[in-house]
Amino acid sequence: MKSLLVSKEHYDHIETEEPAYKKMAKLEEEYGSSFYLFNLEKLRENYRKINYAFQSRYNKFIIGYSYKTNYLPYLCKELSKLGAYAEVVSRLEYDLAIKIGVEPNKIIFNGPLKTEEDIFYTLNNKSLINIDSHYEIEFVKNYCKENPCEQVKIGLRLNFDISENGISPLVEGNEVSRFGICVTNSDFNNLMNELKNIHNLKIAGLHGHFSTSRRKVSSYSKIAKTLCDIAKGYSLDVEYIDIGGGIFGEVPKSLIDHAPTFDEYAEAVCSIMNEEFPNSDEQPALILEPGIAMVANTFSFVAKVIGVKTIKDNHFVLVDGSVHNIKPTMHKKNLPMRILRQNEENSNKQRNFHVVGYTCLEKDYLARDLYEEIPAINDYMIFENVGAYTIVFNPQFIRERPAIVAQDKDEMFVVRKKETITQFFNEDLYCF
Numbered sequence: 001m002k003s004l005l006v007s008k009e010h011y012d013h014i015e016t017e018e019p020a021y022k023k024m025a026k027l028e029e030e031y032g033s034s035f036y037l038f039n040l041e042k043l044r045e046n047y048r049k050i051n052y053a054f055q056s057r058y059n060k061f062i063i064g065y066s067y068k069t070n071y072l073p074y075l076c077k078e079l080s081k082l083g084a085y086a087e088v089v090s091r092l093e094y095d096l097a098i099k100i101g102v103e104p105n106k107i108i109f110n111g112p113l114k115t116e117e118d119i120f121y122t123l124n125n126k127s128l129i130n131i132d133s134h135y136e137i138e139f140v141k142n143y144c145k146e147n148p149c150e151q152v153k154i155g156l157r158l159n160f161d162i163s164e165n166g167i168s169p170l171v172e173g174n175e176v177s178r179f180g181i182c183v184t185n186s187d188f189n190n191l192m193n194e195l196k197n198i199h200n201l202k203i204a205g206l207h208g209h210f211s212t213s214r215r216k217v218s219s220y221s222k223i224a225k226t227l228c229d230i231a232k233g234y235s236l237d238v239e240y241i242d243i244g245g246g247i248f249g250e251v252p253k254s255l256i257d258h259a260p261t262f263d264e265y266a267e268a269v270c271s272i273m274n275e276e277f278p279n280s281d282e283q284p285a286l287i288l289e290p291g292i293a294m295v296a297n298t299f300s301f302v303a304k305v306i307g308v309k310t311i312k313d314n315h316f317v318l319v320d321g322s323v324h325n326i327k328p329t330m331h332k333k334n335l336p337m338r339i340l341r342q343n344e345e346n347s348n349k350q351r352n353f354h355v356v357g358y359t360c361l362e363k364d365y366l367a368r369d370l371y372e373e374i375p376a377i378n379d380y381m382i383f384e385n386v387g388a389y390t391i392v393f394n395p396q397f398i399r400e401r402p403a404i405v406a407q408d409k410d411e412m413f414v415v416r417k418k419e420t421i422t423q424f425f426n427e428d429l430y431c432f
């Protein structure tokens with residue numbers, strides 16, 4: 001029989017909070033029984049902390065916010081107001097940046113798939129562009145030919161070894177990353193020479209983003225140092241060194257035991273930049289592309305308890321939400337969470353239970369093996385730290401997407417309405 005004992009970790013991150021219940025019930029009246037809460041102050045705080053950590057050590061520092069992590073227009077606009085560039089990986093994201101008023105020269109176009117039209121449009125707009133593959137080079141050459149009087153600038157996303165002691169830090173245990181142009185291929189030298197010989201083309205930047213599972217500071221030292229070495233080795237007069245994203249933000253202890261701080265990342269990278277470029281007049285910009293670190297802790301998801309049932313020894317709490325709303329990758333770790341209880345009397349009877357969602361998938365668990373007083377119908381469960389790779393990954397599965405409600409100090413306002421059936425089955429898209 002399954003043990004009812006659970007690790008202390010599960011039990012630590014649930015706290016009960018009675019007075020907030022009424023406030024939540026009012027929000028429910030307006031937005032429905034499940035919705036996201038978006039904390040704008042937290043977003044500003046994240047931006048300021050990251051920016052301060054790096055800029056206080058290296059003045060020419062730029063944050064390129066990774067749109068794919070969470071492209072809620074209101075959020076992107078807020079970051080743009082604070083000074084962030086937009087890091088985009090598709091024409092859709094590029095056009096969103098333009099739509100919300102980001103200046104084209106503050107857009108960084110990355111990503112493995114760019115059409116010739118995308119490249120012409122981006123170069124013509126004087127946005128930053130990082131070329132990921134050889135096929136894109138052909139489009140760049142065509143652009144240079146068609147615009148002989150223009151100085152064309154591109155960046156190159158490079159692919160190199162960042163393993164330590166022979167061990168690759170890449171996600172999924174991958175030995176190599178599939179992105180960027182490989183610097184150890186025999187044709188790399190030729191490519192660099194060919195590009196340098198195009199009279200109106202400048203390699204203005206070098207880019208290296210690697211998705212690593214431990215997000216270690218030493219990986220960033222390696223990325224920064226390698227990019228600087230290549231810039232110098234090929235005598236490139238680079239205007240920026242872009243070390244990509246992937247740093248940890250302020251992660252709850254229940255998720256990661258020791259995440260490096262912004263200061264630790266900044267110290268490692270900026271000391272290399274200052275050493276490599278000691279003359280401040282000639283320093284290239286340093287670009288960081290944070291996604292998770294900027295937004296993960298700015299969202300929580302509220303879901304009302306709809307039913308509670310027992311099957312053999314297992315207690316299941318059904319909420320008006322799904323694992324898709326909080327962790328679309330369906331990883332098994334429980335997020336930090338809270339319960340808002342309607343009934344103040346605490347029975348003090350703690351039990352083991354699971355929180356499950358509205359879909360018909362067996363694996364739709366929002367949390368497993370919690371040990372607490374079982375929530376009652378009409379209580380609310382609040383799942384924290386759900387701002388990254390959630391709303392952009394929500395499948396159109398079974399239900400409409402919930403509302404997103406922003407909180408700015410004492411003010412609450414909607415920044416994405418609850419989807420309606422007409423929007424879900426959009427008649428401009430579907431044939432009836």
Ligand SMILES: Cc1ncc(COP(=O)(O)O)c(C=O)c1O
Pocket residue numbers: 066069087110111209211244245246247289290291292293388
């Ligand atoms: C090129 C690039 N920049 C930035 C990011 C953001 O990464 P994270 O959300 O881990 O900070 C990604 C994510 O995959 C990326 O591919």
